[in-house]
Amino acid sequence: MKQKLLYLGWSIYRDIVFSGLQEGITKDQRKKIIGFNQFILLALLVNFFSVVSYFYHKLYISALINITSAYFFLLAFYFGSRRKLETGRIIAVVNLNLYLIVISYIEGLKAGEYLFYFPYFLVLTFVVSIRRNSRELFIVYTITVIASLICLKLSPYTNTVQVINDALYTRLYSSNLVISLCMTIIFSYSILRVNKDNEVAIMQEKKFGDTIFNTSLDGVFIIFSQSGIIASCNHRALELFDVQEKREIEGSHVENWFDEDHVRRFNSIERTVSDGTQSWQGELAFTTQKGRTFHGYVSLAPFSYKDIRYTKISILDVSHVKMTEFELMKAKEKAEVAAKAKSRFLSNMSHELRTPLNGIIGASNLLVQEEHLPSQKAHLDILKFSSEHMMMLINDILDYNKIEAGKLELAEAPVNIKEFIQQVSTQFASQVKARGLEFKTDIDDRLNAEFITDETRLNQVLSNLLSNAIKFTHAGKITLAVRKLFASSTKATIQFIVMDTGIGIPRNKHREIFETFTQADVNTTRKYGGTGLGLAITKKIVNKFNSDLLLESEEGKGSAFHFTVELKINESRPRYIHEENISQLTQLPGVRVLIAEDNPVNLAIARRFLAKWGIEVSEAANGREAVDKFRKQEFDLLLIDLEMPEMDGATALREIRKLNNNIPVVAFTAAVYDNMQEDLLQKGFTDFIHKPFRPVELHAKINYLVAALRA
Template sequence: MSNYLLLTCKSFYEDVVYSGLGGEPSISNRKQTIRFNQFILLILVANFVCVISYFSYGLYISALINLSAAYIFIMAYQLNLRRHYLFARLLSVLNLNVYLAVMNYMEGLNAAEYFYYWPYFLVITFIVSFKRNLLELTFAYSVTLLSLWFCYTQCPPENHYQVHIANMFTKLHDSNLVISLALTAFFSYAILRINRNNEAAILKEKQFVDTIYNTSLDGVFILDAEALIITDCNSRAVELLEIGNKKDIVGAPMDSLFTKEHIKIFRGMEQHPGEAGKGWQGELSFTSQKDNTVFAYVNVVPFVDDTHHFWKISILDLSEIKMTKFELMKAKQKAEVASLAKTRFLSNMSHELRTPLNGIIGTSNLLLQEDYLPEQKSHLDVLRLSSEHMMVLINEILDFNKIESGKVELENVPVNIRSLLKKVEAQFSMQVQEKGLTFLIDVDDKLEAEFLTDETRLIQVLSNLLSNAIKFTQEGFITLGARKVSSSSKRSVVQFMVKDTGIGIPANKQQEIFESFTQADTDTTRKYGGTGLGLAITKKLVSLFAGELLLDSREGLGSTFYFSAELEINENAKQYINDEKVKKLPSFGKIRVLMAEDNAVNMSVARKLMNKWGIEVHEAVNGREAVEKFRKGVYELVLIDLEMPEMDGVTALSEIRKVDQDIPAIAFTAAVYEDMRADLMKKGFMEVVPKPFRPEELHRKISMLLKSTA
């Protein structure tokens, strides 16, 4: 039972004392708030004791005054909870002084209510900080002195308004003396305990600072800027400069450790009397006590302590970094020399090898064109093919060296993907036929646009992949493909693919084959030959297109190499509209079509085509203008681009549908994404014409929509 009461009292005490601390950022404010709450709690307990004693003596007016004062103290406590700290303290000081003045007047000086001024003076220093709240403390003392003056000048020795019992003043005098002494002793003990805790906190803080100071990675020196002596240093400084003992350096002249150049730099810092000067940072070298050189990054901070100037020197050891940097520079120089030697060697060797090889290849071709014995044909073919193979190997090594040195830059010229693939097909069709393989070309119908890219390097990538596919495939087929993955009005992502039904690549070798001078296994090298550079070169070339060469292969079933490249659409490409199919397309008669397109070239081409078909085209350069024109005019069909400024095509169509729900609408777009057609149908479009468009396809879809709404 006693433990329960003790825990209840402790819980009540903590609830009262630690209230009003939520979100208080300052530690000093938190402490001051706690002290104020302790003061209020103690005052209320003292008031409670006094009220009981007054009721027992029949001093009802005194009891009423105590209750009124307690009520005002509770108001101050509530102000403190609401963070009106200053008002709470001022109200408490004023209330306490008024209470003492009134009590001294009602009971008389012989009752000795003025004894409570003893603990009160201690209370003021307890809850009011002298350094931070001087004005507040001045107010408190002024009110207290005024209250004391009132008591000693205006209060009678004895007042019999409520005192009618003999010796009552003596009893009041003794009880007030005991209570005031108890309060004074309590507050004295509290102040002594706070001071002791503050001293412990200061010592702990100093110990913490010393720990940080001595465990810093920087060597730190404190120098007297006026006497030019070393006043202090940390453990890292002793270790860094190989000083035997800290006592050997503290108090020593500055030039015993720092050179004249160092001191000149320190003195060159700008300083002003009474304030810290401008610091300095930079790299310096020091000589340790054992004559070892220490390279360091130094930070010098001037500061003033009690009008005396000091320098704080922080030294971060850079010796290992300097040595590593020096070794790296030496290694770099060696690598550059080796690279230059390799480049010169390859250049010279290529010239020396190509010259006789050109002679051998040329002579072989001449011999094959002249009369020769039938049994010599196989020998001449071996001579020609071997020399051509040697030329391929030399070219691969030179290409690899050029790419490795970063000297390959992509061109940016107009390229038609269909035409490019036809060139590659023509280059390899004879080789494929000679091996009895089927050569398939799979080109996406949407790849009609002209792109800006490097045709030569793109052909080189596809040629390398096809050469490998032909080399490692004995039967079946080889496929060269390209398809549009996604597209916007400016750029398209195109995926290229070379597929074969050859020997395939084991799963554990599929990463190694992209490394330089590496093939799947030694049997492959012996059987098929090669340097192992083809795929390494191809992978690096693909990376220049911001793509990644990927592989899907199963041993014995063939391989598929593929990569994607984001290509810029050539907006200035001429649209081919003079095809025979276009000339034979019939006219629609006089119909009105609203076309929304922000690209002037696309608008011009489409308008000319539709004019030839008898269509009256009304132009809008953005979605908002299209909606406004549709509201004012009458149209049989709308042709809307999806990507336009101010208002996109989907939003524009939704506004047009509010005017006419049945108007035929065609999406005119260069964008490509998964389930695009189904998505656009849900959004109100009836057909989709991808850009660049085929005139016959546009004509067919317009004709189909007009017939369905007739």
């Protein structure tokens, strides 16, 4: 029963004292609210016991005054619990002063009610914080002093409003004296306890601050801003500067610890910082007591304490970072040199390999078009296929290098997707038929329109997928399907699918086959050959189209590769030349072209095609000869190789541009390197064409450029 009563009393006390507290308030605000609630609770208890005492002594007017005072204390508590603490405190202070004035006047000074002013002066320190609200405390104390003077001045020594005899006066005075003394002792003890707690808290905060100061990973100097003398330092500073005790640093000038080359720089920075309120951060060099130099990341921050200006210098040792940075710079330089060497090597190899291949492919194309014995057809097909396969391998290696370097960019040109797919299928139809397979092409009729895309890269993707399908399929069929999934007025989403009924790919190898130089297994490599670059390059190119190459396959049941791209719809339809109509290309009579080419095979191939189209051809074996011929004759277009003896193509072009700045000049080259088109345009070329060249492409460029020149 006793424990229940104690728990009930504690619950009531807690509900009253903690009333008005809320989440998000500061520690000081919490103390202020609790102190105010404790003051109100104590005042109400005093009112309660006073009412009981006055009723006992039949002093009903005094009891009524106490009840009225209690009402206003409850009103102050109400405002405090409704988060209007300032209003509640004003009501409480005014109420207490009025109560003491009125009760002293009604009972007289002989009753000793004025004695409550002594504990009241002490209790104000709980209601108003001295440290943070000294002005407010001064105002409250002034009001209380004025109220106490009014009380002593206006109140009579005795009063006849109530019947109070001398014996009752004596009891009232004695009880008021005892209560005021007890309250004064309680409040004095509370003040001493609070001061002691504050002192302990200050000591703990100082200890905590010293711990942070000395356990910091930065070395710290505190210097006098005017003199530059070090006032204090932390333990990390001792470690950084190879010092055993603080006295070896404290009292010395800060310049003694800087590297000679950085003293002047620090002085200018320190003057700028100490004159204002801005801080500074940057790298400076320091010298330890043992003569060791290290680099530090330094932070300077000015501050004032007791009207003395200080500067805090924080030093983080970054010597290891500087060494790592230096090593990274060396490694970066080596990597850049290696990358340039690699790029140059691949460019040179491309030129060296493409030059003879140009002759082989060109000659095979001419032989196929010209009259030949039926028995030679198979050999010519082998020659053409092998040379084109060799070119494809070279392109794969060069493309992979470009993709790896992040230099591959997609071109944007109008392409009729339906005609493009028919062209791709025509290229592979003979290969599929030769292996005894069925070739099915499923093209959406809605794709008989032009879309903006990179025809070359899209052709590369589909060619790789179809080549793989043919290679790994022994029986059944190969399907090339292209479908328009949905479209708007400006864009269309198109799905490309290549399916086969070949050997398939095990599920555990679906990811590996897209990795560089990787095939499904060793036996596949031995049996079918290949570099393992095809699918890796294909996937990366598809990624450039903001898509992903997906695979559905089961071992022994075939494979299906598919991807989806979003392409812009071309609103203007330009002239179009079909690859399969090489023999039907329009004649270009009267067009005069100068070819500068040092390789006789390449020169013969190009001359043969140009002559077929009715073009008047002039030849130059090097750049110097080309410039001389250009001075003597007039031409409509120039085809110039980049690398020639005596004078290269770029130098020859500079001389030609001095004579004529408008004539179209096409770079006729086997070289491949980064930013090639931009570089050639800067050198003055109008366009470029790769060797081995596609006859249709060469015809289209000559036709377009000459027509533009004559327009």
